[in-house]
Amino acid sequence: MKSIAPSRRAVVAVCAVVLYALLSRVALNSLPEGAALKWAVYSPPVLIDLVLCWLFGRTLRRGAEPLVTSFARHAHGGVLPHGIPAYTRRVTLLWTLLLAAMAAAAAGLAAFGSERVWALFVYAASPALIAALFLGEFAWRRVRFRHLPRQRLADMLQYLRLPSAHGLPLLRLHAMEDAVARRRGEPIAASALLADAASLAAALPPGRHVLNLCRDRYHFLVGYAAALMAKRLSLLPPGSGDAAIRDICRGFDDLCCIADHDGVPRGVRVVRPTGHAAAAPPRQMPAFPAGQPAAVVFTSGSTGRPAPHVKSWGSLVRGALALGRHLGLGPSIAPQIIGTVPPQHMFGLEATVMLPLQWRGAVDAGRPLLPSDVKAAIESAPAPRWLMTTPLQLRACVGDGLELHGALRGVISSTMPLDAPLAKAAEELWRCPVEEIYGSSETGMMALRRSARDPFWTLCEGLTLESEDGATRVRGGHLDSPFTLTDRVEIEDGRRFRLLGRIADMIKVAGKRSSVEDLNARLRAVPGVADGVFYMPEGAQRPVAFAVAPDASKASILGALRRDLDPVFLPRPLYLVDALPRAANGKITRDGLEALLRRAAAR
Amino acid sequence: MQTTAFESELAALIVQALNLEISPDEIDPEAPLFGEGLGLDSIDMLEIALAVSKKYGFKLRSDDADNERIFASLRALTAHIEKHRTK
Numbered sequence: 099m100k101s102i103a104p105s106r107r108a109v110v111a112v113c114a115v116v117l118y119a120l121l122s123r124v125a126l127n128s129l130p131e132g133a134a135l136k137w138a139v140y141s142p143p144v145l146i147d148l149v150l151c152w153l154f155g156r157t158l159r160r161g162a163e164p165l166v167t168s169f170a171r172h173a174h175g176g177v178l179p180h181g182i183p184a185y186t187r188r189v190t191l192l193w194t195l196l197l198a199a200m201a202a203a204a205a206g207l208a209a210f211g212s213e214r215v216w217a218l219f220v221y222a223a224s225p226a227l228i229a230a231l232f233l234g235e236f237a238w239r240r241v242r243f244r245h246l247p248r249q250r251l252a253d254m255l256q257y258l259r260l261p262s263a264h265g266l267p268l269l270r271l272h273a274m275e276d277a278v279a280r281r282r283g284e285p286i287a288a289s290a291l292l293a294d295a296a297s298l299a300a301a302l303p304p305g306r307h308v309l310n311l312c313r314d315r316y317h318f319l320v321g322y323a324a325a326l327m328a329k330r331l332s333l334l335p336p337g338s339g340d341a342a343i344r345d346i347c348r349g350f351d352d353l354c355c356i357a358d359h360d361g362v363p364r365g366v367r368v369v370r371p372t373g374h375a376a377a378a379p380p381r382q383m384p385a386f387p388a389g390q391p392a393a394v395v396f397t398s399g400s401t402g403r404p405a406p407h408v409k410s411w412g413s414l415v416r417g418a419l420a421l422g423r424h425l426g427l428g429p430s431i432a433p434q435i436i437g438t439v440p441p442q443h444m445f446g447l448e449a450t451v452m453l454p455l456q457w458r459g460a461v462d463a464g465r466p467l468l469p470s471d472v473k474a475a476i477e478s479a480p481a482p483r484w485l486m487t488t489p490l491q492l493r494a495c496v497g498d499g500l501e502l503h504g505a506l507r508g509v510i511s512s513t514m515p516l517d518a519p520l521a522k523a524a525e526e527l528w529r530c531p532v533e534e535i536y537g538s539s540e541t542g543m544m545a546l547r548r549s550a551r552d553p554f555w556t557l558c559e560g561l562t563l564e565s566e567d568g569a570t571r572v573r574g575g576h577l578d579s580p581f582t583l584t585d586r587v588e589i590e591d592g593r594r595f596r597l598l599g600r601i602a603d604m605i606k607v608a609g610k611r612s613s614v615e616d617l618n619a620r621l622r623a624v625p626g627v628a629d630g631v632f633y634m635p636e637g638a639q640r641p642v643a644f645a646v647a648p649d650a651s652k653a654s655i656l657g658a659l660r661r662d663l664d665p666v667f668l669p670r671p672l673y674l675v676d677a678l679p680r681a682a683n684g685k686i687t688r689d690g691l692e693a694l695l696r697r698a699a700a701r
Numbered sequence: 702m703q704t705t706a707f708e709s710e711l712a713a714l715i716v717q718a719l720n721l722e723i724s725p726d727e728i729d730p731e732a733p734l735f736g737e738g739l740g741l742d743s744i745d746m747l748e749i750a751l752a753v754s755k756k757y758g759f760k761l762r763s764d765d766a767d768n769e770r771i772f773a774s775l776r777a778l779t780a781h782i783e784k785h786r787t788k
Contacts, residue, residue, distance in 0.1 A: 468750045468761050470760045470761065471762055493747075497755075608742065608744050652722055656722060665742060666744070670719065670721070
């Protein structure tokens, strides 16, 4: 299954050869002997040049995409950096002209030149011209687009296939024996994944949605692939909390749940990811249209039902390809991923599922949390290794002075801000770049930076930023639709920007966003609470809350909040106070809350 | 319900490290620490691991994908630390 045959093209090619053979036979039979021989000897090179010339030239007509642009689009995962389309159109034209000139020269020499000159031209000069244009253009491109990630010749040859008309493949690999995952270092082959996924897909009960709760990352992959193959939409819940899962279940009545552990809320039909009757694995690599809805991630908000965000297969693939190019991946670099973030979180899905699937990589099946477990997972994987993690885990690892045997190629952190000193300490400890992704559940990654050195974020390829009335929108690239940022932004130039802090109302805990107003409303709605406010102190990981509640106890307030809120937003701690520092207009200032916090904490 | 001295010590460490809204002796050693019980999450697991490593010079390790087993309850965590400390 190494090459997935674009069968229609093969049929056309065979027909053309047969037609040519028939024509030649007719020519040989009907022409005088000398002319027939001439036709047989002289025509093939001319015809080949003409066919190639036609293949390039026909894509230059209005409305069509030039052939070289198609190759480039394939290499860039569907999103072309600025300047590439115009350039590749000119390159297509150049190839068309060269091939036309070669056909004309071969025909001219056949008619008027000596046999020796003709043979020299066709068998020596023509291939040399083609090689010269190919290599010359490659060298020129590296100079002309030196600001883009370097492309290697091997990568370029790799992409000289037309984009498949059948969709974007589930995974890209060299061979079916390649590892797609490792459990405690033991490789799990792509063939096993496809077989398990096909069996699970056949065992799924009817319905359109599946809830993938698997903790083991290989089990998650099986569930995710099976859902795609069975044309189901994978729902990826933000947390393992029962409340969040029950909320999601209420919204979808035809749900079944793929889980590899017990403790799934009752009333949901559970299917195990593996252990089903073997179904025939697919004969071809499964591929899905770019527009197929593939996954739903949720922003928890603080209250009520989690808000769903649908991701198309195309946007997930384009995002993974962009991330891989940023990391400098290619056919010769198969990334080995260790992830501490759940695959159900958008960052986990991008960095630990889509990235290895689309770049011939493999992912560690575990989800190590404690520093010693992170170390064991990293050391069980072969090079080149990347760690996909959060600032919390980085802080724990750096705090432990976690020494690694064997180098990491890189670390990527996301879900909450990574401060420069921590990033620097991690870089020094592991001697590798530590990069940070700025993203959201709605968009996936939007920008990257090397946090130890650079306060500025660089926008991901293909994306554009625009500011209007104090709001900043991001669009293009892998995104399915534009998105308005929840942070204030200062744009340095087209590609680089600085974050000026959250739009005051938003806080983020453990990768989940909430509006403070929303939290406040919940607090004030608790019986016995007269007034109340949440506050996120500078540098804190959790919010505190102040409540004026003469007739309620802390325990009863916390109990009520626990029923209503995602647990990550529960106040640590809750202070009962006599009054909130409200100004005459009812507003509470940050300074007022800061002073109140100092007084309350001192008590 | 019997609470050992080491369990009380660990309970105090947890309450202090996590800014919890309860006193250490309110933690039922058999009750789940995470999820429905005390309502802790994985951020707290890391905090506890860090606090334990600072105080006892011992690095917690789950040896297992299932972190929730060693953090199942105060008693389970205490047993895990005692077992591995002696090594």
